[in-house]
Amino acid sequence: MGAESFASLAERILQRPPLLGPVRLVAVDGPSGAGKSWFAGRLGKAAGIPVVHTDDLLDGWDDQFSFWERLEEQVLDPLRHGRCATYRRYLWHLQEFGGSSVTVEPAAAVLLEGVSAARREIRPELSYSVFVAAPADLRWRRALARDGRDDVAFRAYLERWRMNEDRHFAADATEAHADLRVDGAAAGSDDRYERL
Numbered sequence: 001m002g003a004e005s006f007a008s009l010a011e012r013i014l015q016r017p018p019l020l021g022p023v024r025l026v027a028v029d030g031p032s033g034a035g036k037s038w039f040a041g042r043l044g045k046a047a048g049i050p051v052v053h054t055d056d057l058l059d060g061w062d063d064q065f066s067f068w069e070r071l072e073e074q075v076l077d078p079l080r081h082g083r084c085a086t087y088r089r090y091l092w093h094l095q096e097f098g099g100s101s102v103t104v105e106p107a108a109a110v111l112l113e114g115v116s117a118a119r120r121e122i123r124p125e126l127s128y129s130v131f132v133a134a135p136a137d138l139r140w141r142r143a144l145a146r147d148g149r150d151d152v153a154f155r156a157y158l159e160r161w162r163m164n165e166d167r168h169f170a171a172d173a174t175e176a177h178a179d180l181r182v183d184g185a186a187a188g189s190d191d192r193y194e195r196l
Contacts (some may be wrong), residue, residue, distance in 0.1 A: 003192045016127040021080040024109035027118035030132035033139030034186030040113035051092035054114025056089040131175045134184035
């Protein structure tokens with residue numbers, strides 16, 4: 001428990017050895033609405049490293065965990081071999097991949113943010129992993145506010161998503177394997193976060 005600066009965490013991470021080829025892969029995982037994107041954005045800024053969001057690689061709601069092959073092919077494997085990763089984001093409003101290509105250099109470290117980012121398959125190649133947690137009711141309110149929807153169909157998607165992630169985290173023991181647990185409900189700042 002207690003506050004820590006993103007700068008000191010960035011320094012600690014950059015002292016770890018790279019395990020994904022020449023890259024220190026850092027996973028920021030946790031349930032939807034916990035504060036993963038907020039945390040990853042500030043850590044990425046403090047460390048001066050790119051952030052890849054798994055939501056950008058999902059092919060819609062039904063691709064919650066099956067997107068990994070796409071992530072592996074377009075992002076992880078190129079970085080593992082010291083090459084640039086290139087992918088197109090999923091455009092949720094159009095329900096298709098498109099827009100400009102995103103390029104990620106094989107930097108000293110790369111952040112991978114999203115549900116299942118620290119899954120069992122990638123753990124041997126993670127230099128560091130973070131699990132962001134927050135109470136279920138807060139996460140629900142954040143998800144509704146973030147996506148700007150509160151209709152019956154969206155609630156059904158969200159309920160299914162949350163049940164699936166609960167099952168995943170229980171089977172994968174993600175939180176137990178994290179290097180750092182973060183309180184996503186705490187009022188953090190641009191330069192500090194709260195440990196659990």
